Amino acid sequence: MSAHLRRTRIIATLGPATDVPGMLKRVLAEGADVVRLNFSHGEADDHRARAAAVREVAVELGREVAILGDLQGPKIRVERFAEGAVHLEVGAAFTLDCRPDAPAGDAARVGVGYHELWRDVRPGDTLLLDDGLIALEVIDVVPQQVRCRVLVGGRLSDRKGINRLGGGLTVAALSDKDRADIRLAAELGVDFLAVSFVKDAADVEQARALLREAGGDAAVVAKIERSEAIGALGEIVDAADVVMVARGDLGVEIGDAELPGLQKKIIRETLERSRIVITATQMMQSMVESPIPTRAEVLDVANAVIDGTDAVMLSQETASGRHPEKAVAAMRRVCLGAERQFEAGDDFAPGREPLDRTDQAIALATMFLSARIGVRAIVALTESGATARWLSRHRSSVPIYALSRNVRARRRMLLYRDVFPIEFDPHDVGPTQAARAAIQHLFDLGHLAEDDRVILTNGDHTGQLGGTNTLKLLRVGAGGLAIGLGDL
Template sequence: MSIPLRRTKILATLGPATDAPGVLDALLTAGVDVVRLNFSHGDPASQIARAQAVREAARRVGREVGILCDLPGPKIRIERFADGKVQLRTGDRFDLVARADAAPGTTSEIGVSYLGLPGDVAAGDVLLLDDGMMQLQVEAVEGERIVTRVLNDGELSDRKGLNKQGGGLSLGALTERDRELIKVAAELDADFIAVSFCRTAADMDEARAIARAAGSDAALVSKIERSEAIENLGEIIDASDVVMVARGDLGVEIGDAELPGLQKKIIRESLARNRVVITATQMLQSMVESPIPTRAEVLDVANAVIDGTDAVMLSAESAAGRYPVKAVEALVRICLGAERQFDHDTDFEDAPRNLQRADQAIAMAAMFLSEHVGVRAIVAMTESGGTARFLSRFRSPAPVFGLSRHPGARRQMALMRAVVPMDFDSRGLATRDAVRSAIQQLFDSNRLEEGERLIFTSGDHMEHRGATNTLRLLQVGEGGKAEGLGEL
């Protein structure tokens, strides 16, 4: 049998390290399911070229691979220093100047990119630079100048990020540049668009409206990385298709001690609301320079998998690291090892009640039947991938084959835990003929064997979204012939 055993999906960020000949093909062959284009770096033309390279590589290796475009968002940064970097000492005065024409930085002051910063801070606030490596305490706000005192020794260089401890910055999630880049994502046919630093559901709604107006059907990804997002977590998840636990800036704002518990909460809440969830940032950070991960990194990835994350993501490890392919291979090993610790018995007492949609009810019935009857696989014939997503919310030992004629739906299913997307066109076929043909295709591709039982979900009107209303219990007969055992 060649049914993929790995249920957790892998994202890899593209960058200079993946541009070398052969590296992209090797990444996809090693197990990358979705690639991330970081729009904070590079121009639109280079990102479009990378997207085209991904599509071509996916065809060569014969895999469904999604593309995620990550918007820069309103990242607050300090400006540049006259000499590139400075050494700061504890107790020194160091001013932040919120003026567009601020002079190049010195050991006593530096300009900031967010000109509204003086209105968002007050004496006593702590500002964190360079992912928290440098800490400044605000002593006074004097017009455009924020007077701070350095809290720790350290080196500070150009364009480092700035956060306010505890959150509270008022700038919105989407910048004018983001709004233009959403149109670029639509042009390159992105499967996912990630909104950085979202605060409320309204941020996600705006991004979705811009994407749809540009002709994009991309799934919208909310990156949870601000304190305000935690306060509005439920509404943001409901307004999203996918949720990303963006642990870098989130950890800086809320503090390291709170991050593990919040990661588990975000994963739990996302799964409860039937959303796909990604865990990201420094999963294997040491592999930027090392060919093997640390034991702490192995445990970190494994814990995210055991918590139920759909996917884990590489950032600098693949984009700029020395060992991008080895990093993917390490994630594959860790995910497989962690998945062996799953308790596959679903507690249906905690399952949602009073379902309004037939496809959700069919998905729940399929998982219940899977656990109590025992099947080799679940096959979902789907237009949009919605049924496959509902099925993937349950932990089952049986993989889910998501069959769709739509390339975009298949690539979005590539991010869903335990779902194997496959191309299948049911147009022109009666429902029973389509079922027989699909089972035959799975048999011929060595996905199923004679005598194995499976659950098959489909709709009476198979070319309509959300039309799944039928569940069949089947057995693979001689030569791949589908033999009916029952229908609901």
């Protein structure tokens, strides 16, 4: 058995770089657990082809791979320039033209995609373009025009984003394109759907309702990237299945100095509310070009792992970088190294949620015992994966093997830290026979050895959603036979 299994999950974004023949297989073989389809780029047929390729390669590799569809969201952007780009000089006047029929831009003005921008800003506001590389001060606002002065100049090209320092832009969370992409996500059967620029719980619920209406059953990911979301963080976390710390636009709106503390706050709050958390954006940005990460990037990934994030995400590094598979390999090594640096039992504490479910209470008791009596593994027989999620909310010193016959549940569990989903169908036998078969299955796979002690959770009725109500302490006997323990 492996001395240490990687507990933190890796998400790799697909794109032109992973379309190269053989590259997707190498990226998955290096350790990507989840792949991301970025609906901000490419056409529907591109995403269809990539999703099909993922399912095909996963079968070749004999493993589960989950797919995350990421909505573009209502990112406010400048429109196009007549020459493709302009250079803005510090102190120069520059107008953001909010008319639907604004002409192609030049060094004096450019159209914007959000035609109500002029209603949301006031003189004295600072607008940040192209992820903060360009800064404009609002001097005057008239109907359909925002007149500015350039504070920080530079090259500005087509379709770059606009943020207001401090947030406050009222654009809706879901655009017409997003609604079409939600239907595409349902068609592709994605396992996770990420909603961009969420500002409150209602945005999450609206996306979930549209997804269910389209026939999709994916878990919903709330991306925290607007300053308004920080004030509503608790309700957003409660409404979502997964939370993503999307550090790009969030850092632009709140300022880089505030970002590290907020990242830790979001991770902590998400874990306390028993949800899954992803840390994303520029984690190994230098590897878009370089075959190795910088020391600062190594520390960035490691700190997120030590803080308890369930997953770390690669974006441009794998979508369009020169070394997609090396970026995944580097992230895997850093995760493994960081995981070895902390003691799992040091921070055992229940989450905020009341124990109003039996499976949640069983999970809490399991983690309490695991931290104190010393076992080789935790084994959860689960239909929906709910028990595995409760188990994963506490740092574990041992792997959690989640055995399920439900492929959708197994893919969803690929984002749960410490959890290793395994296909297992008890064939409608009783709970005792199912428990023995599960231990035998893990023994045959090489995950357990003779004399290992394990904690097993299951329910009175196999295959029942939310039915976990039993905890057993077992020892692995000769040939993988499960034996009950009379003494600790």
